[in-house]
Amino acid sequence: MTAAMRTMSVDQPSAHLRVVSEQSTPSKASGINLSGVSKTYGTGDGQVQSLRPLDFHINDGEFFVVVGPSGCGKSTLLKLISGLLAPTSGEIHVDGNKVTEPHGDVGIVFQNALLLPWRNIINNVLMPIDMKNLPRAQYMDRAKQLLKMVGLEGFEKKLPWQLSGGMQQRASICRALVHDPKIMMMDEPFGALDAMTREKMNVELSRIQRTTGKTILLITHSIPEAVFLADKVLVMTERPGGIAAIYDVPLGRERTLDAMSNPIFTDLVARIRKHFMTNSTLD
């Protein structure tokens, strides 16, 4: 994977408060680009508008986090970008190619680990390799390495039900990474985990992103988690979801849990929270 090409945000005192929903000339040739993308489910009387037309750009190697109230279309957005759903209007481009079907160079993690109960852990991790009909032997080492990285060494031959929820979710992250995709998409991946495991996973994910330079699109309902992980945070409005604001997070690339006591961090969390104060609670 190519290293991150993103230019570091300047650490001016108020830089983090800059609303960047008007981005300066994103190049369509790289990264993920959405122009006028909207989604309405159903036909006729049963129509549900889920997303208002959206325009934004995710740069290569960027950690892009989406927060928003429940039912505002976050999952829909992820499915549109991954090509699992077709937008009602607008176009999505990944590296300049229009998305019309699942494009393969992506790893997905959902809230539930969704491991296949009949496959042991290593075979679950290798599932993308089987689906793409690639030679297993070539990816075996990588799969084992990934399991080691998330602390699941020695669990290769276990069946999913023999692992705790957190361990299963870590295995599913390995599965999303095994084919070394350029983009990783995560839909509330740590929602089902306890707070302690969750913090550990956040630090680990942050480290994975820094070392691999992958583009990560993460959906979460935790504002502190969003700010801790993100290079950019997209705040969505109530259904039908639109863009309330996009924030830069100038906390630098190296992030430890200490970042959470940084005033930039707390200011930004408070500011994002304000978007939801008047409305109902978050997800």
Added chain:
Amino acid sequence: MSEKKAPGSVSKLLNASWLRPFLLLVMIVVGWDLAIRIFNIPAYQIPAPGDVVKVLYTDWPELLSQSWPTTYATLLGFLASAVFGIPIAMLIAGSRTVESYVYPLLVFSQSIPKVAIAPLFVVWFGFGIVPKIIAAFLLGFFPVVVSAVQGFKSVDPDMVDLARAMKGSRLRVFCAVNLPHALPAIFSGLKVSVTLAVVGAVVGEFVGSNSGIGYVLQRSIGTFDLPTMFAALVILALLGVILFWLVDRIERFAIPWHVSQRADVFIGS
């Protein structure tokens, strides 16, 4: 992992699981015998267990040879219900349109009594094995379809999305996700189906056949030969149990990962 049990204790366990229903059976037979003696029930109403055993012993070669045609018809009918039922369930689960056309009709067809239409198959196909197979198929088909549809439909759509996002072909996604997921439900349908197929084959033999246990039943009822009739019933019950047990064995082999089989996985691994 739990440690392996010694083969001796495992076989003991097996014996125990066979022993309990057997004990219950012995008690029922004893109660049956006692009831006949106490209430003075005449032999033309209910035969004594001893007489039934005697028939089973003396007429064994005849009964055995008659049970083969029934077994063939049952197995072929059962296989046909699996071979047709599972793909039809796939179609119903996979397409709203197919479901809306086919499913209500299928449910409707179940309310037609098979015994009533079985003579029609004899008219169409003669007195051979074909009408029996069709009757066995008709009874065994529905439970397979219903369970398999439920199995195919209960796949988590996110799981299918995940596999699709891995760029798997439709067939590969189906074989890797949908089919294994549906197997436990399919097997519970197959177990119901195989016992019903026995009933179906006997129904077929009732209405028009000159071989099989159903034919023996029919004939013994005609001559009020109650011990033979009960002996035939015992054989049918045995046939049902053996076929059910076979499907159960295949299930254990096919889905060792399933909740219902987990104890075995633990001991085995």
